[in-house]
Amino acid sequence: LKIKSTFIGANKALIKKIQKGISNQVKENDWYTSYSQDFSVYDKVYDGSYIVAGIVDKITLGINSGRDIEDPVLKEAVKMVKIGFIAKSLAKYGNAFLEISRNKKGEIQAIYPVAAKSIKQIKGGGFVQENGTEKSFFNAFTPFDQWAEKIAIHATSGAGAWELRYNAGEKSCGFNPNLTEILHIKLEESDDIRWGKSLFYPVLMQVLILKQIDQYYTGYFDNGLIQQKILNDESGMTAEEDLEALKERFQQEAKGVENAHSTMIFPGKISVTNLSDEINTEAFLNYRQHLQKSIAMRFQIPYDLLDTTDSNKASSTTALSAFYKNTVFPLQELILESIQLLFGDDKRYASKVEEIQLKKVDTKERKTDAETVKILTATGCFTKNEIRKFMNYDELPVGGDEMATGVGGANFTLGQDDIEKINKLSASIKNDYEAQ
Numbered sequence: 001l002k003i004k005s006t007f008i009g010a011n012k013a014l015i016k017k018i019q020k021g022i023s024n025q026v027k028e029n030d031w032y033t034s035y036s037q038d039f040s041v042y043d044k045v046y047d048g049s050y051i052v053a054g055i056v057d058k059i060t061l062g063i064n065s066g067r068d069i070e071d072p073v074l075k076e077a078v079k080m081v082k083i084g085f086i087a088k089s090l091a092k093y094g095n096a097f098l099e100i101s102r103n104k105k106g107e108i109q110a111i112y113p114v115a116a117k118s119i120k121q122i123k124g125g126g127f128v129q130e131n132g133t134e135k136s137f138f139n140a141f142t143p144f145d146q147w148a149e150k151i152a153i154h155a156t157s158g159a160g161a162w163e164l165r166y167n168a169g170e171k172s173c174g175f176n177p178n179l180t181e182i183l184h185i186k187l188e189e190s191d192d193i194r195w196g197k198s199l200f201y202p203v204l205m206q207v208l209i210l211k212q213i214d215q216y217y218t219g220y221f222d223n224g225l226i227q228q229k230i231l232n233d234e235s236g237m238t239a240e241e242d243l244e245a246l247k248e249r250f251q252q253e254a255k256g257v258e259n260a261h262s263t264m265i266f267p268g269k270i271s272v273t274n275l276s277d278e279i280n281t282e283a284f285l286n287y288r289q290h291l292q293k294s295i296a297m298r299f300q301i302p303y304d305l306l307d308t309t310d311s312n313k314a315s316s317t318t319a320l321s322a323f324y325k326n327t328v329f330p331l332q333e334l335i336l337e338s339i340q341l342l343f344g345d346d347k348r349y350a351s352k353v354e355e356i357q358l359k360k361v362d363t364k365e366r367k368t369d370a371e372t373v374k375i376l377t378a379t380g381c382f383t384k385n386e387i388r389k390f391m392n393y394d395e396l397p398v399g400g401d402e403m404a405t406g407v408g409g410a411n412f413t414l415g416q417d418d419i420e421k422i423n424k425l426s427a428s429i430k431n432d433y434e435a436q
Contacts, residue, residue, distance in 0.1 A: 062328035063087035094196035106144030150175030
């Protein structure tokens with residue numbers, strides 16, 4: 001009970017640390033105020049929890065499906081955007097930052113990924129990055145047609161050549177033409193106007209508890225299956241140095257099969273509590289599976305993508321389709337909108353920005369669709385083009401308005417005429433599909 005209470009208390013403290021970071025406001029000096037977010041907990045969770053790392057990596061790979069751009073110049077320019085970095089940062093932190101370098105004409109020269117945990121926002125607009133006592137300032141991404149107005153505000157702020165200062169009269173830090181810009185991409189499902197929330201923020205408690213269960217059992221089997229024990233000084237008289245020596249002895253020498261019969265002499269009375277006798281392993285492992293399912297549900301990733309032993313799993317294609325529709329596609333759309341916003345503000349690409357697309361991922365459920373087409377055909381109530389529309393096929397230029405006639409029901413006995421009709425329809429669909 002003490003162990004459980006300590007874990008939960010520590011977890012609550014970590015989550016509270018994030019919550020404080022969401023609205024953390026610091027008056028740096030008399031000329032700017034910064035807002036920071038604590039992303040360190042997300043890093044610890046990602047590095048120490050295989051399920052979170054696995055989910056984030058699945059999302060990243062799904063989003064980073066490649067670019068679908070015909071114009072070679074535009075295609076080469078968009079390569080500057082590291083989509084994998086954005087996807088991973090959004091999944092882990094709910095925020096992603098890109099440094100944009102543009103010339104005096106507003107033309108994009110370079111794009112660099114920026115670590116989310118290194119950036120602070122500034123009241124009035126802009127960002128600051130600290131390295132020891134050094135500070136680097138960045139403009140917030142600003143449409144090119146607003147530059148002149150922002151620069152005029154900057155000129156009255158009294159800021160240095162590489163600074164942003166808060167101009168109280170204009171309520172803005174302005175736009176320093178000497179600085180690069182930061183494009184901030186964030187998940188909108190947040191109650192904070194400055195920061196997005198990580199996808200796994202709502203299940204941080206479950207993630208942290210799962211992490212600690214895994215850590216316990218990893219330790220349990222560490223170095224040759226030594227049984228986890230708590231040693232108690234029954235006499236209360238043992239010297240501190242003797243207890244430390246005993247601890248060191250167990251840590252360095254008493255582990256492993258080769259030391260199974262080692263002996264030692266200890267000047268005191270020690271009682272032993274075997275943790276394996278006190279902890280219900282089966283209950284913990286069942287709870288572990290429950291936690292995994294809860295986490296998967298929050299990420300809208302079907303559990304059978306993570307655990308193929310689940311007895312109620314759907315088909316793999318159905319699970320993959322749900323994962324893409326619920327998680328990957330919305331994030332892809334957010335990233336795509338941000339890329340189009342960025343390149344749409346560059347006059348060289350503005351007219352072609354709609355060409356910027358990410359490659360589509362095929363998530364069709366072939367077996368389910370085949371059964372649906374069979375039923376639609378059997379009813380005799382739908383035209384060929386209506387069925388083709390359902391399958392996302394192009395319409396037939398000739399004969400598409402003809403009824404896709406079947407035999408009128410799901411339970412039937414096929415005659416020779418019926419078989420011929422079905423074969424002809426099947427051949428027609430196949431030929432049309434191959435022709436595409």
